[in-house]
Amino acid sequence: MPRLRRAEQWAEAERNQIPLWTPVLLGAGIAAWFVLPDPRAWGALMLAVGGVGLAAATLADGGRVMRAVGLAAVLVLAGILLAWARAESVRAPVLARPLMADMVAEVDAVEPLAARQIVRLMLRPVEARDGRGHGVRLPPRIRVSLAQDDTPVGLGRGARIRLRARLMPPAGPVAPGGYDFARAAWFQGIGATGRGFAPVQVLHPADRAPGLRQRLSQRITAQVAGSAGGIAAALATGDVGAIGQDDAEAMRRAGLAHLLSVSGLHITAVVGIVMILTIRLLALWPWLALRLRLPLLGAAAGAVAAVGYTWLTGAEVPTIRSCVAAMLVLVALAMGREAMTLRLVAAGALIVLIFRPEALVGASFQLSFAAITAIVAVHEHPAIRRWLGPHPDWRWAALRHVGALLLTGLVVEAALMPIAVYHFHKAGLYGALANIIAIPWTTFVAMPLEMIALLLEPIGLGGPFWWLLGQVLGVLLTLAHAVSSMPGSVVALPVASGWAFGLAVTGGLWIALWRTRWRWFGAPAVVIGLLVMLAAPTPDLIVTGDGRHVGIATRQGVALLRDRAGDYMRTTLSELSGTDAEPLALAEQPGARCGRDMCVTGLQRGGRLWRIAATRSGYPVPWAALIALCGQMDIVVADRRLPKACRPRWLKLDNVALKRTGGVTMRLDPPTVRMVRDPGDRHPWSTTEHPGGR
Template sequence: MPRWTALELWAERERTQLALWMPVAWGLGIALWFVLPDPRGWAALICVAGGVGLAAFTLSGGGRVTRAIGMAALLVGGGAALAWARAESVAAPVLARPVLATMTGAVEGVDRLAARGLMRLMLRPLEASVGRGRAIMLPPHVRVSLPIEDVPGGLGRGAIIRLRARLMPPAGPIARGGHDFARAAWFQGIGATGRGFAPVEVLRPSSRGEGLRQRLSSHIFARIEGSAGGIAAALATGDVGGIGEADAEAMRRAGLAHLLSVSGLHITAVVGIVMVLTIRLLALWPWLALRVRLPLVGALAGAVAAIGYTALTGAEVPTIRSCVAAMLVLAALALGREAMTLRLVAAGAFIVLLFRPEALMGASFQLSFAAITAIVALHEHPAMRRWFGPHPDWRWSAARQLGALLVTGLVVEAALMPIAIYHFHKAGLYGAFANIVAIPWTTFVAMPLEMLALLLDPVGLGAPFWWLLGHALGALLWLARQVAAMPGAVMALPVAPNGAFAVTILGGLWVALWRTRWRWLGVPGVAIGVIAMLAAPLPDLIVTGDGRHAAIRTGGGMALLRERAGDYVRNALSEIGGSDDAPLALVDQAEARCGADICLTRIMRDGRVWRVAATRSGYALPWASLIALCDRVDIMIADRRLPEACRPRWLKLDALALRRSGGVTIQLSGPVAETARMPGDRHPWIVASEARGR
């Protein structure tokens, strides 16, 4: 028998919780694969983790702690190996460079973005040419956006079309902290994206017509107009394209954007409604009710509804994840077990990461599982059951339920805040209170009304329910607009350090997953991590990876080098810069002198004047002038390759340097330059982008 130390005694008391750390260790291995830069680091991680695991099992002597360490190490190595294998298994060609191509392709998917006036097509190119008919090879999957008015009839899944399109390779993050679409596209198999131009010729119409999802969305839009109809379509089919941009932004600022993404809330509502209706209707037949376990039949009906709803809404990863969780809950109900426990949450997370390890790095996975983990851990605590449990007096019972709802909202908002700061560089201040109203309103009012309207439409009785639904969703939009317009509704923050985010998440998991007093050792980790995230310094200068765009911090906010930058670039640079205001034009700033081709500005930091120069047009400039300018400035930025003789006093960011580093974020107090790309990064999507640059 092993010697019972204090650690072993603690592990014995926590033995029922040890299994909850399996998906954490699995996810840690996946995360480390994404963080470590090259195959040598990945192989070393797998070998070290495997060695530690085998050694722990060999030397454990029956001790629970050493066995747990060994299992955790093996899971870390297995997670890293799985992520590596998954990245290699989805490898597909990527477009080498931007092209204007005439292409013939088969339509694999259609996504209508009504509010933006766009139709997004997933195409499988059959043939393509550039210039004067010179044939080129395109990647096997290309995503193209078309204005809706240019979309001809007969265009649907399975159609063959010919069109001209401006295609681009999938773009990496604008700067550190920006969305890495190149990584997401790699795992989705998308090799190029772009915009198509009219005319679009349909060589072979779709034999399937509009899919069920598109037909249902069109049916809903015909019943409810505007953004309310867009929200109704999002609830039924996952199609968010009908929501106006202003209303979508209001939902985001109010902390209600999760209602627009089909996930656990929607799956739960559908399963619950179907189960209740099934059980109540079958209970009207006494013969059946006496001979069949109606809850089991209701659970089966709920499972079918969950699977059908998941397929209808496009089977996106968040929906699949929620469907898996619903299946586990229904299985527990069928077996007479407790419906929702942390073990079920852990099992759901493990299953999702087993098939889609890349989901771990996305905000959707993190937000979903952080919310459900916080809710279940909170309600498993004895204090919650003691303070907010049932009460014989209905008035006290109602007050307790309201209190439980408020506490749950606050805890969930606190759990989600670090993730929102890390991914979106914003923190909502009133989201918890808005969700206290919005979640029950959506679950118990809007979704049942929509389900009744859809069920009664075939017999001509759906109109009253559509009218009620329109007003219910109008009330939801009103709430979002009011909350979004409140002073300080959103706090803009700079990009958070990776280490601070990791410490915060691990500290939160330590608090949530353990049951003894040792759990509170995670609180200092959460506090330190959150403080470090909130105290992250604001960048003074942000340069995009192509060198075309730069944002400089001024007294009035972020000022853009090129004021005609697109909305995506403008919003991304403002978010990374920790600003919630619309960006300014650098040319209008008193400290800048800008011509048609060059901008020269001064930045005062810590008593020092920094001189920054940047090219702002595509025209060729005399090398002698560029060399002379470099000698007079501290930082030189260009979207082209600068001559070797160009030697600014501190930093030279030209096309050659930016190709290696990606976007650059600079704090002049120090000074410190942080790059979007890790030195020596050899992840597959990075290797593909470097191959394009050669």
């Protein structure tokens, strides 16, 4: 068969690249489990994939292609089972409904968020009563936020406290395309979140001092004031709580937010600094330098530093991935092999997916691996290797390095764009240029200064270096604000479809992982996926799952039903609407009639006027008037139960309907509705055991 023969020739030419697809195929199975709705769909896919695997094994006959197909089927099947098993292994009760509770709880963790003036507590309830004094059963692990001024002395890990808190089930997405905290909370074992109120009584103080991470963060922020201190703490411990919200937003808009998340850049800097210091210091001892391989000792010291830094910064997914990659690089260097390869990246991804398969659907994992894969794939290309090779003229060599930085920045921005558009509904334009300055500035100036300051702090000589570090990080913040304030620094986009995102990612991987000319068959997939994502339609109407907040598209931006919506809700509805402008008040828009209790407005779409009414307060509305109004409206939205006689012309969204659908987005030309909750969804965070009764 000529076609099979050509496939075998292609597989032989790509034999060194085939192992790189191991984590990709495992990830495909994991992604399928998250995308498909219920056990029947998961089982059907496993049967189909298993059938493909058996057919490939039967027809293999020694051929490389069929063996690869069979192995691919096994990996996809393993991914489905791995995600399913992980979700069931972390199963824990979840609160059924909002509840005001007086409880006694043990403190599991304390996380100060200085910039927001709050302290976040992870609690394990011991006993609890509701507002009427009846005993209630709470989930075994809950997260509560306290105002910083309400935090008592003696609060820490291991303390037992009494407090009053308003608790809520972990929230799902506000509307389709929003962040799904309920899913993230499921894998963290968090069954409820809420806000605690003073007074908080410490029944038994913490039996241990704050952890090293917390003490180090507090020490750094005491030495370096403001958001610069918060960035310094983030570089050392991964704690971003002391970074002001305006500064954090500027870093995001400038494409520099990755500097605040401890990952490959930071691990590489720590390992490199420790290796250089170790080798230089040991070289001062001639007897040792003549008898031992100092680079090997330096690599060992770097490995210890990488593991310690990973533990200190909380062992988040990007840090674990980077630590694994650093270990493999150091082993390769010790063996005299090439260090940075795509096999190393694949090994890191495989380890993370095996132990934390849920990381695949998070933006952190995707951004981290997309960036490193793009960098390594570009620098492995023969033409790039030749261009970056040694040059006798130092001026040309310097120019090449600057060009390499610019090329790397552009490639990384291109690789991260689909992920940023899909998760954050934004695309940055100047991130590559900003990173050319910010990455070397952070790696070769800020981090060495901070390391020196930390080493000298115990003997009281760190002051000048802390001051210098504050100035250096101040320059970084100035750069972030300058770039973020440039016209068009960020383009806001509506929510993109999942299939287009998957198509773009698959095409990008096809280009990055293969080496023959067949790799360019991935380019159409990337182009089509990106074009569909960028052309995603703007929703005409957004309704949150509680029915309290409604966003209506106007020419100037999104108009909000409630004038006093909080910052989080205002930002979220703007992002989901695909606009970067400040939200408007619906009551101030032409054609809108708003009273204390209701708003009525109209949207001209599809050659007709759509009439919309929504409740905007907790006050009761006379039913007779409400029923009469419903008959004149196309869409009615309410945060309460509406009478059965309320029959708008097209859609009624009261709290009964919204409990089934969750948040909703609507397009009116043609009329389409997207819901957060698929009625057939049987993922465990959608169908959980709910405590909270007597």
